[in-house]
Amino acid sequence: MDPTSLAAAVLTSGNRTIVVVVAAVALGALVVAQLLVRQVLAAGEGTEKMKEIAAAVQEGANAYLARQLRTLAVFAVAVFFLLMLLPADDWAQRAGRSLFFLVGALFSASTGYVGMRLAVRANVRVAAAAREATPGPGAPEKDLTEVAHRAMRIAFRTGGVVGMFTVGLGLFGASCVVLVYAADAPKVLEGFGLGAALIAMFMRVGGGIFTKAADVGADLVGKVEQGIPEDDARNAATIADNVGDNVGDCAGMAADLFESYAVTLVAALILGMAAFGDHGLAFPLMVPAIGVVTAVIGIFAVAPRRTDRSGMSAINRGFFLSAAVSLVLVAVAAFTYLPSSYAELDGVTEPGIPEHSGDPRVLALVAVAIGIVLAALIQQLTGYFTETGRRPVRDIGRSSLTGAATVVLAGVALGLESAVYAALLIGLAVYGAFLLGGASIMLALFAVALAGTGLLTTVGVIVAMDTFGPVSDNAQGIAEMSGDVRGAGAQVLTDLDAVGNTTKAITKGIAIATAVLAAAALFGSYRDAIETAVAEAGGADAIGGAADLLTLSMDISQPNNLFGLILGASVVFLFSGLAINAVSRSAGSVVHEVRRQFREHPGIMTYAEKPEYGRVVDICTRDALRELATPGLLAVTAPIAVGFALGVGPLGSYLAGAIGAGALMAVFLANSGGAWDNAKKLVEDGNHGGKGSEAHAATVIGDTVGDPFKDTAGPAINPLLKVMNLVALLIAPAVVKFGYGDDASDWLRALVAGLAVLVVVVAVLVSKRRSVAVS
Numbered sequence: 001m002d003p004t005s006l007a008a009a010v011l012t013s014g015n016r017t018i019v020v021v022v023a024a025v026a027l028g029a030l031v032v033a034q035l036l037v038r039q040v041l042a043a044g045e046g047t048e049k050m051k052e053i054a055a056a057v058q059e060g061a062n063a064y065l066a067r068q069l070r071t072l073a074v075f076a077v078a079v080f081f082l083l084m085l086l087p088a089d090d091w092a093q094r095a096g097r098s099l100f101f102l103v104g105a106l107f108s109a110s111t112g113y114v115g116m117r118l119a120v121r122a123n124v125r126v127a128a129a130a131r132e133a134t135p136g137p138g139a140p141e142k143d144l145t146e147v148a149h150r151a152m153r154i155a156f157r158t159g160g161v162v163g164m165f166t167v168g169l170g171l172f173g174a175s176c177v178v179l180v181y182a183a184d185a186p187k188v189l190e191g192f193g194l195g196a197a198l199i200a201m202f203m204r205v206g207g208g209i210f211t212k213a214a215d216v217g218a219d220l221v222g223k224v225e226q227g228i229p230e231d232d233a234r235n236a237a238t239i240a241d242n243v244g245d246n247v248g249d250c251a252g253m254a255a256d257l258f259e260s261y262a263v264t265l266v267a268a269l270i271l272g273m274a275a276f277g278d279h280g281l282a283f284p285l286m287v288p289a290i291g292v293v294t295a296v297i298g299i300f301a302v303a304p305r306r307t308d309r310s311g312m313s314a315i316n317r318g319f320f321l322s323a324a325v326s327l328v329l330v331a332v333a334a335f336t337y338l339p340s341s342y343a344e345l346d347g348v349t350e351p352g353i354p355e356h357s358g359d360p361r362v363l364a365l366v367a368v369a370i371g372i373v374l375a376a377l378i379q380q381l382t383g384y385f386t387e388t389g390r391r392p393v394r395d396i397g398r399s400s401l402t403g404a405a406t407v408v409l410a411g412v413a414l415g416l417e418s419a420v421y422a423a424l425l426i427g428l429a430v431y432g433a434f435l436l437g438g439a440s441i442m443l444a445l446f447a448v449a450l451a452g453t454g455l456l457t458t459v460g461v462i463v464a465m466d467t468f469g470p471v472s473d474n475a476q477g478i479a480e481m482s483g484d485v486r487g488a489g490a491q492v493l494t495d496l497d498a499v500g501n502t503t504k505a506i507t508k509g510i511a512i513a514t515a516v517l518a519a520a521a522l523f524g525s526y527r528d529a530i531e532t533a534v535a536e537a538g539g540a541d542a543i544g545g546a547a548d549l550l551t552l553s554m555d556i557s558q559p560n561n562l563f564g565l566i567l568g569a570s571v572v573f574l575f576s577g578l579a580i581n582a583v584s585r586s587a588g589s590v591v592h593e594v595r596r597q598f599r600e601h602p603g604i605m606t607y608a609e610k611p612e613y614g615r616v617v618d619i620c621t622r623d624a625l626r627e628l629a630t631p632g633l634l635a636v637t638a639p640i641a642v643g644f645a646l647g648v649g650p651l652g653s654y655l656a657g658a659i660g661a662g663a664l665m666a667v668f669l670a671n672s673g674g675a676w677d678n679a680k681k682l683v684e685d686g687n688h689g690g691k692g693s694e695a696h697a698a699t700v701i702g703d704t705v706g707d708p709f710k711d712t713a714g715p716a717i718n719p720l721l722k723v724m725n726l727v728a729l730l731i732a733p734a735v736v737k738f739g740y741g742d743d744a745s746d747w748l749r750a751l752v753a754g755l756a757v758l759v760v761v762v763a764v765l766v767s768k769r770r771s772v773a774v775s
Contacts, residue, residue, distance in 0.1 A: 112252065
């Protein structure tokens, strides 16, 4: 490919107008978010006791996130300057890439912070709404169905705020880059995407360690050893558990899906300029802009009806309505904006595309449709494996009658099986989109990226579904700790929490699908970056003496490339193991602390003494901030080590291995964890024993195993894949420059690779030397 091909595309006046409209739509999403905030905060907050507990959760969540963001700010500044050292066409590109790295990081952190900030204020309102189901003596009876529907609306519209912020900030940031940098936008957007992905990964890992350390510690001591309810006020870990739901699930997942949004747009714009020329600068932004509009429709469409079987019925209705409207509007946009033949695309210099037969409007529409359909299928598949009313979860519930070991085995088997089906769906979607390009590799890769943008049209509703889960969970916790919500009101919250477990599992499944599509598209961008770097160095003959350096270097039959493939898959396993181990160590510290308080303060069990909630919050905060560094350093430095030590081919193979292993591992961890959690709720509701039974204890153990699976390691794989792909994309020109031709420098490559390997080894060894704090 001609190295100037990307510059051949220009931002025409008509396209500039379209991008301005897209930016305005993005700002409109933030306005809708503000309207939803007012609706949520207008609801009542319940009793003084409920307000007191909610205030403690708010204080802990704010304190943790503030400390985490201060820690990450130092890392962000360091990466800002490192990006300035990487090759670029000119200093304007370098400065823009580094500047928008900070913008992406800021937007990602802001999305997470807004999600957490509202969630900790909404949870008490959901609990207060459910409390109306059990009015005091002399008060008129309330319609139970209406009470349940009101509580659900508050929880889901809280998620709607986070969804609107995610799509609004992501689309606005990408639009601003295109407006300012035009044809140079894809290079600058690499920095924007890296900033979003890095911060999301750190927030995901750190928040996941915090929430699951507290959750596991609370369950093992409170429910298993002391035989008290999950959110009993006598358990010193309950406040930390509720804080963790917000900093892990709300803040972490919001940042995760924001970076999915940003990174997919980065890949789509890079490939779009090469494949569609001038139109490739605007159309990839039009699709998610349509998603903003349909997300508003979907969020407001989640209005429960009396005929609904459960809360999932209303949520499914909103999701599928949003998906259907998105497909119709994308069809209108494609056939209105795009030309009817490839010869009419301006600014395309990729060989063969202007002569390509077919209709670019059809390619765009079918590719986007593949992404939308994939989201719907993943939603249904994940729901089947994790909903309480479906056979897989009921089978795990039945296995509790024979002990904890069979519960764990059944959950592992479920996760492994479901991962295969999900991976097949995602793989078929990628391959189906790829086939649309015919003989043109660039068109095929752009179709994969468009499938990713199609999936993004549902992100607003997906984020709302995800935040709904922790808000419902926290509402139940506040209700149980206060003791002010009983009977029918408590059952309303239990039902909402079960639905929330399913929605969280579904959103994790869709998130990994976006990760794989984005990673596959970025893999194509990596290929393009290598071709460009080779051409700028004088061609393959000048630097490698081969007719086609790229084909030769990516040949999987070569041992060095196979080694790279194995390394990529191995990093996913190591990353997951480090994250789960971090939760295990931190949870051990929580267990010791909660046991100590019960032992030294026996009055806690009789309510004569109050637990020291703050000590557990401090333990979780300290451990989360200490433990998140190792997985983060692994994600950033491992691709650098592989690229500079082994070359561009093994680095490409490394990415392929990571994508394949990451997709399977993420779904396995998320679905097994979600199924264990809902199986526990089945038993608590009286199936196979009820609370306090041996079956219940078995499912609690299964749930504690699944907690770090589904809320720490599993979802953190999503940003891991994109961080590694973006790092590879950014270093590719330097790997080519210093690995081949006149500028080749073996000592420099060895120095960079050696430093990267040293960082990984030291980080892992330091992590392994940590032990559980007993005192």
